[in-house]
Amino acid sequence: MSSHLIELNSGESIPAIGLGTWRSKPHEVARAVEIALEKGYRHIDCAWAYGNEKEVGEGLRASGVPRSEVFITSKLWGTYHRRVEECLNETLANLGTDYLDLYLIHWPVPMNPNGNDPMIPKRPDGSRDLDESWDIRDTWKGMEEVLKKGKVKSIGLSNCSEMMVEKILTTANVIPAANQLELHLYNPQHKLVAYLKSKGIVPQAYSPLGSMNSPLLQDEVATNIANTRQLKTSDVLLGYLLRKDIVILPKSTNPARIEANLIGALEAYKRLTAEDMVVLDNVAANGKQKRFIMPPWGIDLGFENWG
Numbered sequence: 001m002s003s004h005l006i007e008l009n010s011g012e013s014i015p016a017i018g019l020g021t022w023r024s025k026p027h028e029v030a031r032a033v034e035i036a037l038e039k040g041y042r043h044i045d046c047a048w049a050y051g052n053e054k055e056v057g058e059g060l061r062a063s064g065v066p067r068s069e070v071f072i073t074s075k076l077w078g079t080y081h082r083r084v085e086e087c088l089n090e091t092l093a094n095l096g097t098d099y100l101d102l103y104l105i106h107w108p109v110p111m112n113p114n115g116n117d118p119m120i121p122k123r124p125d126g127s128r129d130l131d132e133s134w135d136i137r138d139t140w141k142g143m144e145e146v147l148k149k150g151k152v153k154s155i156g157l158s159n160c161s162e163m164m165v166e167k168i169l170t171t172a173n174v175i176p177a178a179n180q181l182e183l184h185l186y187n188p189q190h191k192l193v194a195y196l197k198s199k200g201i202v203p204q205a206y207s208p209l210g211s212m213n214s215p216l217l218q219d220e221v222a223t224n225i226a227n228t229r230q231l232k233t234s235d236v237l238l239g240y241l242l243r244k245d246i247v248i249l250p251k252s253t254n255p256a257r258i259e260a261n262l263i264g265a266l267e268a269y270k271r272l273t274a275e276d277m278v279v280l281d282n283v284a285a286n287g288k289q290k291r292f293i294m295p296p297w298g299i300d301l302g303f304e305n306w307g
Helices: 029-039 053-063 084-095 136-148 162-169 190-198 220-228 233-242 255-271 274-281 284-288
Strands: 005-007 013-015 043-045 071-076 102-105 155-158 178-182 202-206 247-249
Touching: 029 043, 029 053, 029 255, 043 053, 053 071, 053 084, 071 084, 084 136, 102 136, 102 178, 136 155, 136 162, 155 162, 155 202, 162 190, 178 247, 190 202, 220 233, 220 274, 233 247, 233 255, 233 274
Parallel strands: 043 071, 071 102, 102 155, 155 178, 178 202, 202 247
Antiparallel strands: 005 013
């Protein structure tokens, strides 16, 4: 059912609707993945840092859908920037597969693995223990190496601003295939999306419905359009991004919502008009601009509207 595909610059095609697994609770992820695949999803987005890759692998196997038919994305964590292949090998072992369809640098923030916290190592003053002597462009070289070895089919970025992408491109031999970002009605990042498209980099939206307790689902503009088009507000939020050729990764562990997100996004893709899109494009600029995901990294990542 999720036959809506977007071509990547690597020559691979990515299903435009994927199941997000961030913040999915333990013992819920395997079933969510299994249900998503049964309902027609063919794209699962995970990450080493989510701590649930083993469950994703369990769900994949339980679904009975062949590995070759599922597009799997995972991400390199910040404490592994000097050890790209090591992190990838852990991910592959967790998932129970010998390759990924897409591997992303989770955040362009190298950290020193210092033992006091495997996820977010801290300095004595409590700030994040950043690996300031490491260049993100060298991380990208490590990504290119695992691509050459055939362990991944495509490589890309996540949480990278235009400034960061430009830096990586100065020495890159391979143009990133994708950049996964916080993209939604209240944080559309129009300029960054246009820039990525100009470089042949596919934008992906995590938290396309906003984050926990998101106000997006109560947004009056989206709700009015939903009512006019016989859709749900969530359908409009997802279809809006889909119409812009942005990969969407709605997260849910609720079986009914997992299916509804897929069906609703595709319906909204068909029903939203050009006029609807213009109205939705202006929502953030009309006073509703808001990010929900802003970790205190302590460095300038180059994003507009950060903080």
